Amino acid sequence: MPNNIQVNELSKKFKDITAVDKVSFEVDQSEIFGFLGPNGAGKTTTISMLCTLLKPSAGTALVGGYDIISDPGNVRREIGVVFQDTTLDERLTARENLTFHGELYGMPRAEIGKRADALLDRVGLTARAGDPVAVFSGGMRRRLELARGLMHKPAVLFLDEPTIGLDPQSRRNLWDYARSLRDSEGVTIFLSTHYMDEAEACDRIAVIDYGEIIALDTPDAHKSALGGDVVSVTGPDLEVLSSEIAQTFDIEPRIENEKVEFNIQQGATFIPTLLDKLEQPVDSVSLRHPTLDDVFVSLTGHQIRDGDISTTEKMRNVQRTGFGRRH
Amino acid sequence: MDLPSPEQNVRRSNKRIAGTHFLNVVRVVWLREILIYFRDRPRVISAFMMPIVMLVLFGEGLGGIIDLPGISYRQFIFPGMVAMIVLMNSIFAGVTIVTDRQFGFLREMLVAPVSRTAIAVAKIFGGATIALINGMVLFAFAPLMGIDISFLIVVKLMGLILLVGFMLTGIGVSIGSRLRTPESFQMLSQAIIFPAMFLSGVFFPVNNTAKWLDFFVQFNPITYAVAPIREIGLANELEKVSPEVAASLINVQAFGHTFTILEELGIVVAFSILMLWFAVRGVRNAS
Numbered sequence: 001m002p003n004n005i006q007v008n009e010l011s012k013k014f015k016d017i018t019a020v021d022k023v024s025f026e027v028d029q030s031e032i033f034g035f036l037g038p039n040g041a042g043k044t045t046t047i048s049m050l051c052t053l054l055k056p057s058a059g060t061a062l063v064g065g066y067d068i069i070s071d072p073g074n075v076r077r078e079i080g081v082v083f084q085d086t087t088l089d090e091r092l093t094a095r096e097n098l099t100f101h102g103e104l105y106g107m108p109r110a111e112i113g114k115r116a117d118a119l120l121d122r123v124g125l126t127a128r129a130g131d132p133v134a135v136f137s138g139g140m141r142r143r144l145e146l147a148r149g150l151m152h153k154p155a156v157l158f159l160d161e162p163t164i165g166l167d168p169q170s171r172r173n174l175w176d177y178a179r180s181l182r183d184s185e186g187v188t189i190f191l192s193t194h195y196m197d198e199a200e201a202c203d204r205i206a207v208i209d210y211g212e213i214i215a216l217d218t219p220d221a222h223k224s225a226l227g228g229d230v231v232s233v234t235g236p237d238l239e240v241l242s243s244e245i246a247q248t249f250d251i252e253p254r255i256e257n258e259k260v261e262f263n264i265q266q267g268a269t270f271i272p273t274l275l276d277k278l279e280q281p282v283d284s285v286s287l288r289h290p291t292l293d294d295v296f297v298s299l300t301g302h303q304i305r306d307g308d309i310s311t312t313e314k315m316r317n318v319q320r321t322g323f324g325r326r327h
Numbered sequence: 328m329d330l331p332s333p334e335q336n337v338r339r340s341n342k343r344i345a346g347t348h349f350l351n352v353v354r355v356v357w358l359r360e361i362l363i364y365f366r367d368r369p370r371v372i373s374a375f376m377m378p379i380v381m382l383v384l385f386g387e388g389l390g391g392i393i394d395l396p397g398i399s400y401r402q403f404i405f406p407g408m409v410a411m412i413v414l415m416n417s418i419f420a421g422v423t424i425v426t427d428r429q430f431g432f433l434r435e436m437l438v439a440p441v442s443r444t445a446i447a448v449a450k451i452f453g454g455a456t457i458a459l460i461n462g463m464v465l466f467a468f469a470p471l472m473g474i475d476i477s478f479l480i481v482v483k484l485m486g487l488i489l490l491v492g493f494m495l496t497g498i499g500v501s502i503g504s505r506l507r508t509p510e511s512f513q514m515l516s517q518a519i520i521f522p523a524m525f526l527s528g529v530f531f532p533v534n535n536t537a538k539w540l541d542f543f544v545q546f547n548p549i550t551y552a553v554a555p556i557r558e559i560g561l562a563n564e565l566e567k568v569s570p571e572v573a574a575s576l577i578n579v580q581a582f583g584h585t586f587t588i589l590e591e592l593g594i595v596v597a598f599s600i601l602m603l604w605f606a607v608r609g610v611r612n613a614s
Contacts (some may be wrong), residue, residue: 032356051438052436052438053437053438073440076438076439076440079330079438081438083431083434085431086430087430087431087432087434087435088431088432088435089359089363089430089432089435090430091362091363091366091367092362092363096362100355100359101435101439103351103355104352104355104435104436104439104440104441105439105440106348106351106440132366148435162466237575243329
């Protein structure tokens with residue numbers, strides 16, 4: 001299996017700050033692998049090392065079967081990258097950005113034109129192919145960059161925060177396209193994000209915080225590790241209700257916010273049984289699936305946050321409970 | 328008979344592919360430099376205005392003040408102005424690597440499977456080409472300055488300007504690849520261009536300067552680039568005066584030695600290679 005990523009104790013130190021700390025993981029071929037973490041967690045630094053633009057302080061990695069330290073040339077041939085910040089030439093047209101890329105990767109001339117047209121069509125920029133990128137909106141630039149990253153048919157595609165600045169429709173399109181690349185062409189996709197709903201769509205997610213991977217699993221497994229769905233029941237007498245549930249089903253409910261709550265696997269199929277067997281009157285039952293937010297909070301003890309944040313700020317955010325997330 | 332093993336064949340053809348890829352990268356990166364130059368209208372317009380301004384200022388303004396043996400000061404300074412245009416355009420061309428870094432495009436090139444040397448060579452050739460275009464636009468005014476030119480002079484001068492442009496853009500790219508903002512590049516390149524220009528014989532014959540200035544003139548590699556441009560540009564005019572007078576106007580005497588044009592070109596080539604080396608190192612560490 002040559003088209004995957006194997007990372008072995010990869011570290012990066014900038015003076016006295018350890019941005020990435022002994023990170024190890026593997027990405028299978030045709031997998032969409034997500035790196036979930038707040039800004040400043042070390043996502044971009046890891047991607048930069050895997051893309052051969054940054055030398056690791058320790059450890060190494062194989063990308064597409066080649067060593068990022070001893071064989072960067074072959075790694076570069078195998079990968080396509082969409083960086084977090086735009087790397088287009090604004091003075092060139094959309095099509096010129098693609099053909100320049102094709103030439104850099106040594107593609108045959110005839111193929112460059114065809115591939116550029118096909119990709120421009122795929123990202124909906126055919127009508128704007130001849131316009132300089134300077135007049136493009138943020139979303140259009142993002143789409144063009146994705147097309148460019150795919151010009152040379154990379155085996156591994158790196159997407160660093162790919163949907164920042166994209167409208168909901170473009171985001172859906174990007175995801176549909178990512179899945180079709182995985183399914184039809186077997187492309188391995190490595191993406192970083194701090195959006196929970198985006199991480200949800202990955203095959204597997206590594207949760208990264210302060211430069212370390214603290215959990216790595218499928219989104220569902222991450223969530224079931226929390227103990228399943230959250231069921232909340234209300235009734236006239238919460239104490240009695242709680243003890244009856246505890247006795248009948250051998251679980252430990254808790255009373256929170258004037259509700260009896262408990263975690264249980266397959267909550268939806270459990271509710272009919274619950275109502276059937278309970279003798280106490282019940283006013284309402286509600287079911288909530290755990291979100292990756294719950295996962296992130298339970299793993300790190302703080303919520304995911306936006307913006308580059310200093311260490312003192314980080315400390316403050318750990319203590320702050322109402323720190324909202326942004327979508 | 329020894330036939331190369333299939334493996335050797337593969338290796339050889341890979342090497343050939345790598346070689347053509349190198350040249351192809353140089354071509355396409357060079358092409359982009361030229362393209363974005365011509366799309367930057369203010370840059371093109373100012374580059375074409377500059378020679379005209381200088382012709383009026385120096386040619387007409389200073390022309391009558393300074394007396395030289397054999398030829399007029401106007402004739403003398405004209406190739407110097409060509410050298411000055413080449414100098415400014417070449418060194419300033421190094422700014423594209425700063426802006427490429429600032430707008431992220433440098434990363435697009437560095438993450439591609441391309442040789443860093445190819446990127447540096449292409450950038451340097453791009454600057455040299457732009458300098459050539461601007462230098463020749465100015466040189467087209469030679470007959471107006473009363474300078475007798477020929478087709479051969481134009482061809483020789485084009486080759487020479489390309490070489491000198493290579494050396495000077497090498498300086499620009501070496502600096503540019505190590506700086507982060509166009510503003511700092513602007514400041515630093517001005518700080519280099521102006522003294523280098525005054526201490527290179529652009530405005531006066533280098534052998535007439537004060538002794539302490541001589542020291543800087545002799546160690547200034549640009550001195551050895553300006554002299555051949557003047558010698559070739561004024562070739563027909565210098566034939567009309569005595570060899571002694573011609574020598575006093577164009578020769579560089581340094582370290583107790585009078586340099587021939589071939590020696591001067593040798594210095595330019597050597598310095599070009601050194602600058603290329605610095606530029607390649609700069610690009611390699613630029614990510």
